Amino acid sequence: MCAQLEATLSNELLRQKLLRPDVITGSEILLRSLLLEGVDCVFGYPGGAVLYIYDAMHGNPDFKHLLTRHEQGAIHAADGYARSTGKVGVCIATSGPGATNLVTGIATAYMDSVPLVVITGNVATSAIGTDAFQEADITGITMPITKHSYLVRKVEDLPRIIREAFHIANTGRKGPVLIDIPKDVSAQKTTFYYPETVNIRGYNPTVHPNKLQIDKLLAAIEQSERPVIIAGGGVVYSDAAAELLEFVNKTQIPVTTTLLGLSGFPSGHELWMGMPGMHGTYASNYAIQNADLLISIGSRFDDRVTMRLDGFAPKAKLIAHIDIDPAEIGKNVKTDIPIVSDIKAALQAANAKAKPAKSAAWIAEIAEKKKNFPLKYADSDTELKPQFVIEMISETTNGEAIVTTDVGQHQMWVAQFYKFKNPRSLISSGGLGTMGFGFPSAIGAQIGNPDKLVVSINGDGGMQMCAQELAICAINNIPVKVVIINNQVLGMVRQWQEIIYDNRYSHIDLAGSPDFVKLAEAYGVKGLRATNKEEARKAWAEALETPGPVVIDFVVSKEENVYPMVTQGNTLSEMLLGDAE
């Protein structure tokens, strides 16, 4: 208790120090403002246009900055930090190439509604528009992939802009906000004043649900015999997992969780059906296609979930959609009961009066589908199967690790075979499908959760897109367990070429990849390899016992496919179940 009190006191002292109305530079204003916003780590990479900002960091004991080895690593780390903590992630890069290297990360965060404040330097205001050295119109370039952006023209505007940026990033439908700071603005001085309140006239998200619409939803539930909930990332982002669990228990509605919704509902629950969509479970897709009432909660009817739209949920008499973003409602699927609201607020309102659906027979029917069509794979004693590795990691971590993934087959196997228990424990690029995201995002997740086990699961392709960040794990002793599901090919592309392009394998062979164990060791990180089950168990146990970062290269079979699969142009009713029968 005493230590806690001391910490509060020292925080308050720091706050008072930061708020002093000193005459300081734009760079010092930036650092003070970030600290006042509660930022405890910034991920970044210096360069010419941000030299004043980095100069202000020098010798500043309150400000923590992690130097990555690529700007893309910095922004994915900020993203992993944000997704795993719910706080705003912050990254800094210089003008021109520094800024454009952030573009993939900004788009990743935008597609998945992740709150980021992205700070870029720019050339001096007098040089803007002259094609100056390292000049790029980054506000223009990122306009379609940011929630909002600012080009700071006067140092006096900087505190208000930072205050607004944090507010916009982390309220309503969350997303990345870019602040572009010209070099002269970062050097100019003014009297510091940090605004307490934010007043943005054109921005006032609806967070409380319309009561009549909630009543309409509850009435529809009571009448329904075959209801289904699709729960998405919105449940996780609004910290509504407990409310969703209560809602499901009260209404007795089977739940399917989208990729970003996984971890928003406990995997072990009897009403949980797994993931829907292209690589969803049979039970989930069967339930959606046969539902009479479909309730989307914080999910946006993405094409990987719905597959062919005109054959999606054909038996649904009513579709309800709860979302914080009014533009998502009715965008892809015609909605009968629209509810614009924060998910937590909507579920709290609903839980106050929720009554069960007439779903007993339906639940039994789905239980039978779950039993008859489980996720499965042809296990082998000679070859290491990727699904086995994921199952092993899931079991040994009790479903309680924070898991980040890259994109491709291993991502789908994690979604299928890791049994998530806690919200914010799956960090994965869902909307944009960004390769290279898995490993650096784990670094951010570990910084944000220093006491938790963070496992980063990657393919051998994606791992090579941001492997350079092993350096910062090594020198900062960031104890991420870096798993490589190494099948020596671009597996998901191989799978499509096999199934859809008639075995015409084009440019998928990753021959020439490094020895990942040696690569890890070159960075000063422990490297382990496993090629069969026994080695896999042993290596994984050793990794878990190792206090620092470890790379584990699981060499798995090449020809494994992700099933079930609904190929593009088909409806959810047309699932390929694979050859594991």
Added chain:
Amino acid sequence: MTATRHTISVLVNNQPGVLQRVSGLFGRRGFNIESITVGASEEPGLSRMIIVTTGDDRTIEQVEKQLYKLIDVIKVVNLSTRPMVARELALIQVQAEPSMRPEILGIVDTFRAAVVDISPTSLIVQVVGDSSKIDAMAELLKPYGILEFSRTGVTAMIRGFAK
């Protein structure tokens, strides 16, 4: 659903880049822009854009919702849902040897348009009205030879009694 024409009034912060935000949104979401006008509004610091677009009901609903998501957008009103006044101005430079002038001036008078410039061989005609009136005027002047044609795009507001 059939596509219909809609005139949408968008009140925006008069910030650098705001036109790019709005036009960029239309471009990347595949919404069509028939015309767009921007100018000062009744309130300092705010500008009003009038955008004429076509689309079915669902597209127009998305246009309005997506516009509202822009932080610099304060208010979006679909003027076409109520009685409105819509006007456009066009300048038409038409070939006019002195012998042809009386005939052209006759058309100008009928349309209550005005001649705003005369040269030995041409006239500039200014016409104000709804888009169809301007189309009609252009059609009538075409036989004389239109040298240059420039129109402002539509500006519009809801009628006082309909508010």
